[in-house]
Amino acid sequence: MGATTLYKAPRGTADILPAEQRHWHYVEERAVALARRHGYQRIDTPVFEVAGLFVRTVGQETDIVQKEMYTFEDRGGEEMTLRPEGTAPVCRAYLEHGMHNLPQPVRLYYFCPVFRYERPQSGRYRQHHQFGVEALGDADPAVDAEVIGMAWGLMQDLGLRDLSLLVNSIGDSACRPAYLDRLREYYAPRLEALCPDCRARHQRNPLRLLDCKRESCQPYALEAPRSADHLCPECQEHWQSLLGHLEILGIPYRQDHRLVRGLDYYTRTVFEVHPQEEGGQSTICGGGRYDGLIQELGGPPTPGIGFATGMERMVLNLQRQGVAVPAEAPRPIAIAHMGPAGQREAIRLARRLRSAGLTVVVTPAARSLKAQMRHASAMGAAVTLILGEEEIRKAEVTLRDMDAGRQESVPVEGLEARLAECTPRPQ
RNA sequence: GUGAGCGUGGCCCAGUGGUUAAGGCGCCUGGCUGUGGCCCAGGUGAUCGAGGGUUCGAAUCCCUCCGCUCACCCCA
Incomplete structure (x- = not known):
């Protein structure tokens, strides 16, 4: 900065x-x-x-x-x-x-x-x-x-x-007015010993003398008449x-x-x-x-x-106090993609999954698959879907479980249900 | 309003007069053509808070200002 x-x-x-x-x-x-x-x-x-x-x-x-x-x-x-x-x-x-x-x-x-x-x-x-x-x-x-x-x-x-x-x-x-008078009376003969702030407040706002944090004023406040007694x-x-x-x-x-x-x-x-x-x-x-x-x-x-x-x-x-608080956002599902067709399909698929209530992030375009995977991992994705030429041809996606490191081909048809199964848990 | 401490890349920080300001984290790229988290390599990125002064020479010394932090006051 x-x-x-x-x-x-x-x-x-x-x-x-x-x-x-x-x-x-x-x-x-x-x-x-x-x-x-x-x-x-x-x-x-x-x-x-x-x-x-x-x-x-x-x-x-x-x-x-x-x-x-x-x-x-x-x-x-x-x-x-x-x-x-x-x-x-x-x-x-x-x-x-x-x-x-x-x-x-x-x-x-x-x-x-x-x-x-x-x-x-x-x-x-x-x-x-x-x-x-x-x-x-x-x-x-x-x-x-x-x-x-x-x-x-x-x-x-x-x-x-x-x-x-x-x-x-x-x-x-x-x-309270009577109590304030009592307070003033109590403090009057002790003004010399008080801090300047307290002396200044004595007439205007005597209540405040009670919560002065100065070491030297404490003893007087402790022994002062108590409002609860009046x-x-x-x-x-x-x-x-x-x-x-x-x-x-x-x-x-x-x-x-x-x-x-x-x-x-x-x-x-x-x-x-x-x-x-x-x-x-x-x-x-x-x-x-x-x-x-x-x-x-x-x-x-x-x-x-x-x-x-x-x-x-x-x-x-x-x-x-180190109190544990729940995670803010669910772990996202990342979609990695290859080629112009891949990106198009990725964007379309993302919208579809989101409307099913899932959290979805499309990986940045114009990067190698390796870079996209690295990104997905850094985003904390629980699952990454991979969309390339091959998948598009077969109407499938490659579904990779980022924690287990395992992946499989699944049909895009009914993907929502499949993804709901591997419910992304909080980080 | 008063007092103290501190200001080096997004973050943490080395460097206290002398070659192109070091390192770590992060971010990006790559480690053969479609695969992450570890490792390795490389890259990005700093007018050293600003201005003035001292000096042959200052991030390093002095002054002023600004900002941040902490404390007082008081409050959540």
């Missing part, structure tokens, strides 16, 4: 090459199957939205809004933003299409690219892909448990090991009920009172899944409840909860 390459994929974006597709399809397949088993339906929203949608819901103070959004003015002079997260658009769609008239909760899943202007590093991109689910219109803690169970279940289905599930409750508009009765009941459901489901959660989240719309339940070994961008999955979001968008008070997972991070962990 020298200067000879005129264009490159933009920084922080990546081509997903054929060699990696098997992992992607594996994850997508399992995720979709999981969502369907739980009665979730797919929704696709536009790649860009009016900027205000995100500013309003994600929060003016968040990093996403302050420095990470791809916002541009379209030709009509409107401020548009490339989707930096998946929840707000889904809620917008819920409202726009009157989904509150459907049986509640409305269960939706999505699979989409999201964009954030950040410095890329391992497991972090400017364009990445998320699979997520949202359950809208039901405040029952059982729904929280369902969604958390799905997040955890997906990881199990994928075969990922050594993950931890962290949960916390950060209260709601009734109890919940109003309703939130407390919700929280206890959720924990009860998680116990019943046998989901191995860990309470982490330092778990907050970077988006403002979360209420009550928040959770994350990450690999046990820390370091780098570890969060595979994050989510929580957002009971005020739809109201914030001008809709009726409507509770909601969901999560999003990063495709790239799941794939990364699959590869790190």
Whole structure:
């Protein structure tokens, strides 16, 4: 990739090459199957939205809004933003299409690219892909448990090991303000000892002091007042009920009172899944409840909860853990041929076999049979059909089993059935 | 936005001042006329990230820029 390459994929974006597709399809397949088993339906929203949608819901103070959004003015002079997260658009769609008239909760899943202007590093991109689910219109803690169970279940289905599930409750508009005051009070006499970032956040966003990763700030965060200890009765009941459901489901959660989240719309339940070994961008999955979001968008008070997972991070962990994933494509049947007549027949035969559902590749023309065989072998062909003068005259093909190294003459008539017998197995 | 490391053919990489930049993988061809995977031989392919400077002479030293990677911030 020298200067000879005129264009490159933009920084922080990546081509997903054929060699990696098997992992992607594996994850997508399992995720979709999981969502369907739980009665979730797919929704696709536009790649860009009016900027205000995100500013309003994600929060003016968040990093996403302050420095990470791809916002541009379209030709009509409107401020548009490339989707930096998946929840707000889904809620917008819920409202726009009157989904509150459907049986509640409305269960939706999505699979989409999201964009954030950040410095890329391992497991972090400017364009990445998320699979997520949202359950809208039901405040029952059982729904929280369902969604958390799905997040955890997906990881199990994928075969990922050594993950931890962290949960916390950060209260709601009734109890959080008082808790935030308690936090500020607690931190006020300790400001001197904190890092500059934390000092700056003390007034604006004290919750974030809790998840500061600086060694020197850790001890204070550990001993800080816990949100779960300062919940109003309703939130407390919700929280206890959720924990009860998680116990019943046998989901191995860990309470982490330092778990907050970077988006403002979360209420009550928040959770994350990450690999046990820390370091780098570890969060595979994050989510929580957002009971005020739809109201914030001008809709009726409507509770909601969901999560999003990063495709790239799941794939990364699959590869790190060496999880075996099924082959992407079946092994092809190759057709080698000689002479102009041979090529004509090869192309015709290929079309016929394909319409019977077989995977067929015609070997490159203008090469010796030797070269064509070499090519067939390199393509991973399970079977090679050879078509030359002789075969055409007799209305036969030479069928060579590439693994066994044996071949025989068979009539073209009824070839499909014969080929179906030697079903090409995955590589 | 901050910090560190690195940039040699499609990929992995040798070469740290001196003849036409070495090797491996890959790709293509051939090893007698229609046969692969091993082996052998040959071929394709690099303005050594870009620009400037030092020097008789630089891929090798210096500067600037660009890019990549990793980490911080934060998130999936």
